[in-house]
Amino acid sequence: xxxxKGISSLTYKQLAEHHTPSRTxxxxxxxxxxxxxxICLLGQFVQILFIRYAHFSISDAxxxxxxxxxxxxxxxxxxxxxxxxxxxxxxxxAVPVTGFANTMAAAALEYxxxxxxxxxxxxxxxxxxxxxxxxxxxxxxxxLIHYIxxxx
Amino acid sequence: xxxxxxFVWAFLVGGGICAIGQIIMDVANWTPGQVxxxxxxxxxxxxxxxxxxxxxxxxxxxxxxxITSFGNALVHGAMLEAHQHGxxxxxxxxxxxxxxxxxxxxxxxxxxxxxxxxxx
Numbered sequence: 001x002x003x004x005k006g007i008s009s010l011t012y013k014q015l016a017e018h019h020t021p022s023r024t025x026x027x028x029x030x031x032x033x034x035x036x037x038x039i040c041l042l043g044q045f046v047q048i049l050f051i052r053y054a055h056f057s058i059s060d061a062x063x064x065x066x067x068x069x070x071x072x073x074x075x076x077x078x079x080x081x082x083x084x085x086x087x088x089x090x091x092x093x094a095v096p097v098t099g100f101a102n103t104m105a106a107a108a109l110e111y112x113x114x115x116x117x118x119x120x121x122x123x124x125x126x127x128x129x130x131x132x133x134x135x136x137x138x139x140x141x142x143x144l145i146h147y148i149x150x151x152x
Numbered sequence: 153x154x155x156x157x158x159f160v161w162a163f164l165v166g167g168g169i170c171a172i173g174q175i176i177m178d179v180a181n182w183t184p185g186q187v188x189x190x191x192x193x194x195x196x197x198x199x200x201x202x203x204x205x206x207x208x209x210x211x212x213x214x215x216x217x218x219i220t221s222f223g224n225a226l227v228h229g230a231m232l233e234a235h236q237h238g239x240x241x242x243x244x245x246x247x248x249x250x251x252x253x254x255x256x257x258x259x260x261x262x263x264x265x266x267x268x269x270x271x272x
Contacts, residue, residue, distance in 0.1 A: 025178045029171045036170025036218070037163035043213030044162040059208065062216035063225075063252035069217060070253060074260035078268035091173035094184035095191060096166065096217045101257040103185075108265035120265045124258065127185055131219065132254070135192040136246055139226030142200035143242050146227075147234050 028090050035085075035092030043069050043096075066097050073098035077105040103127035158212045165207065165214030188219050195223030225249040 047065040050056045056064065076082040082102045086093040093099050107126045111119035125132065173187045182190075195218075198204045204224040207215040215221060226246050233245020247254065 025175065028178055029174045032174035033167040033171040035167075036173075037167025037214075040166025040214045040217045041159060041163045043166075043217035044159050047213045047216070058212070059205075062208065062213075062221065063249065065213060065216060066221070066253040067256040070256040071260050074257070074264050078264040091177055091184065091187060092167075092170045094188065095170045095173040095219055097219055097222065097253055098217075099184065100188065100219055100222070100253075101261065104257050105261040105264045108261040109268060109270040112265050112270060120262065124261055128257070130185055131188045131192050131222070134189045135196065135223050135226050138193040138196040139223060139230055139246055140242060142196045142227050143230035143234060143246075146200055146231055147239065147242060 031088065032090050032092035032095075035089035036095055037092075039069075039093070039096045039098055042072075069096070069098050070101040073101040074105040077102045078109065082106075100128055100131060158210075161211040162214035162217075165211035166218055167214075169214075169218040169220060191218065191220045192223040195220030196227045197223075199224040199227040222250060222253060225253070 043065055046068045047061045050061040050064050051058060054064070073082060076098075082093065082098070083106060086099070086102065093102070104124050104127075107123045107128075108120045111123040111126075113119065114123075169191070173184075173191060176182055176187050176190065177184065195204060198207075198220070204215065204221075208221075208224075215224075226249070229245045229248030229250060230242050231245070233241030233248055235241070237244070
């Protein structure tokens with residue numbers, strides 16, 4: 001802190017901390033809320049179509065809805081739309097299942113140049129892999145605990 | 153029964169889950185990938201507590217579209233199969249319900265790589 005350099009770097013850090021967090025957190029959270037909500041709203045319309053025209057029950061309509069949302073997300077990714085708007089939407093585009101599909105399609109496209117097996121096949125789950133791994137492991141333990149409690 | 157209020161709740165609940173994800177990203181400085189992992193685990197735990205199904209009935213796609221529903225569906229598959237076939241179902245049933253999302257993502261992502269060029 002005694003040197004000139006120390007002071008300037010400290011004030012810069014303080015300045016940066018003062019300016020960035022609270023305001024951008026609010027802005028980002030509102031964006032994520034609106035975009036995430038809009039994606040779920042779109043999903044709700046798809047779900048209604050399945051319930052009304054394909055005669056799915058409310059609980060069964062979730063799966064085909066997810067498949068349609070995944071398809072829409074992959075198409076948007078292939079046209080380069082999804083990644084551009086993900087910059088703006090943050091978690092609003094990452095948290096819905098469309099974000100999961102986006103990471104897979106984006107990885108598949110990105111590594112196409114490295115070949116079909118090692119490139120596309122090997123990297124498709126590069127970003128989505130952790131979600132599958134921890135989803136399956138946590139689901140196993142949750143279901144195991146549930147099973148033990150029921151059968152005790 | 154799905155009424156127009158389901159649309160409102162789908163927006164509010166789905167948006168709320170995404171907002172929680174964004175706050176974790178900004179406050180804890182996590183990547184979207186890390187947030188997705190946490191939300192999947194949260195979904196699995198919520199289903200274990202029996203709280204996720206009521207949320208789906210109430211908020212529809214607001215609960216089924218966010219990635220939390222992936223954790224919920226994994227637990228559902230395991231419990232369903234364990235109920236029918238005993239403990240081995242805990243392993244064999246995990247992907248039972250989630251098949252739609254994962255299969256669709258793999259197939260469509262592959263097809264996208266087949267027909268599209270990478271874009272910046």
